[in-house]
Amino acid sequence: EIVVTQSPATLSVSPGERATLSCRASQSVSSNLAWYQQKPGQAPRLLIYGASARATGIPARFSGSGSGTEFTLTISSLQSEDFAVYSCQQYNSWPYTFGQGTKLEIK
Amino acid sequence: QVLLQESGPGLVKPSQTLSLTCTVSGGSITSDNYYWNWIRQPAGKGLEWIGRIYTSGSTNYNPSLDSRVSISVNTSKNQFSLKLSSVTAADTAVYYCARRKVGATTYFDYWGQGTLVTVSS
Numbered sequence: 634e635i636v637v638t639q640s641p642a643t644l645s646v647s648p649g650e651r652a653t654l655s656c657r658a659s660q661s662v663s664s665n666l667a668w669y670q671q672k673p674g675q676a677p678r679l680l681i682y683g684a685s686a687r688a689t690g691i692p693a694r695f696s697g698s699g700s701g702t703e704f705t706l707t708i709s710s711l712q713s714e715d716f717a718v719y720s721c722q723q724y725n726s727w728p729y730t731f732g733q734g735t736k737l738e739i740k
Numbered sequence: 741q742v743l744l745q746e747s748g749p750g751l752v753k754p755s756q757t758l759s760l761t762c763t764v765s766g767g768s769i770t771s772d773n774y775y776w777n778w779i780r781q782p783a784g785k786g787l788e789w790i791g792r793i794y795t796s797g798s799t800n801y802n803p804s805l806d807s808r809v810s811i812s813v814n815t816s817k818n819q820f821s822l823k824l825s826s827v828t829a830a831d832t833a834v835y836y837c838a839r840r841k842v843g844a845t846t847y848f849d850y851w852g853q854g855t856l857v858t859v860s861s
Contacts, residue, residue, distance in 0.1 A: 728789055731786045
């Protein structure tokens with residue numbers, strides 16, 4: 634089973650600033666990595682798939698990069714609605730596995 | 741717009757069977773193009789994929805839960821269901837249903853909002 638590790642566990646950033654979240658896989662997952670946004674009481678929302686492709690309706694301030702074992706989600710200018718938990722998921726190898734999440738909080 | 745909604749008891753006693761249903765609207769569960777999945781998240785922990793079902797009824801489960809999990813589909817109601825037997829406190833989690841496109845390397849594109857299930861006597 635591929636272990637997915639996210640860092641940091643919590644990230645404090647001011648509105649308008651840039652946030653950079655990391656995701657690492659224990660072995661190569663090629664570009665088969667997705668990012669999700671989670672807010673309490675809401676359905677998780679797909680942000681990025683294929684490591685860098687934005688899902689339908691996702692603002693351009695969200696961008697993903699990386700391949701192999703190292704990935705990054707960047708939010709270029711944080712809006713109030715962006716403060717949430719972000720989870721990455723590899724779908725290269727079964728069983729599909731998720732990271733433990735990064736909580737993005739207001740500084 | 742595809743919507744998924746989980747339903748079921750929020751409290752289950754230890755050793756009993758957890759049962760949840762996911763109702764799909766805005767799309768047909770009989771589509772050849774999608775798998776229908778269950779995923780859970782214990783408080784403060786990461787998401788864990790439980791298993792999936794296809795419209796034909798074929799299933800695939802996470803090996804860590806395989807001996808206790810059963811997923812079924814009810815095409816007439818556009819629903820699929822999860823049963824997890826012999827539950828313990830470790831099964832306390834928010835349970836989500838989600839859709840994934842058919843294929844070896846595909847992601848979860850639509851999710852339900854989740855339902856909290858607590859295992860306690």
